[in-house]
Amino acid sequence: MYIITTGIARIFYYKEDKDITVHISAEQESITTIDSFIQRKKSKYNIEALEELEVLEITHADLENLFESNPKFERFGRLFLQQIYIDLVERIDDLQLHTTQERYDILLNKKPHLFKRVSAKHIASFLGMTPETFSRIRAK
Incomplete structure (x- = not known):
């Protein structure tokens, strides 16, 4: 698990030769493939640095010891x-509940x-939209 102190990273997976972004984290946010971290097994998700990153890192074992x-610290883990x-x-x-325009506005x-x-x-x-739809919405 990582806490980002500088930079931006994303979590993504591959589907039909496309990569799909599911999460983006920046400074003061965490990033991890939580399924892998908790179950300690390989994840279908990947983490990619989008900028130069500085992070604080903690392993599953170290977190359990903490x-x-x-x-x-256990309370911190529950809140996290x-x-x-x-x-x-x-x-x-x-x-599921918002239009592409609404999702854009919310983000x-x-x-x-x-x-x-x-x-x-x-x-x-x-x-969850094509780059073309994103460009159209952004241009409004």
């Missing part, structure tokens, strides 16, 4: 997983810095 050594769950529910809601309001630092094709993929 939890065992102090209940305050709750935030991941909330982010996941919001992501599902965005993709622009939440994380405007991404539009300056991440390529249009990665943002379009993250928003």
Whole structure:
């Protein structure tokens, strides 16, 4: 698991020879393939640095040791997983309940810095739209 101190990274997977962006993290955010981290097995997801990264890293074993050594850290772990769950529910809601325009507007309001630092094709993929649709919406 990584906490980004400098830079931006994304999580993506391959489907039919395309890479699909599922998450983008920047400074003060975490990035991990959570399925792999928790289950300690290979993930179908990949992490890619989109800028030069500086990160804080913690292994699963070190995190478990930290939890065992102090209940305050275990609380941190619970809160961290709750935030991941909330982010996941919001992501599902965005993709299922909102139009492409609404998804664009939501991301622009939440994380405007991404539009300056991440390529249009990665943002379009993250928003579940084609690069052409993204360009059309962006031009409005």
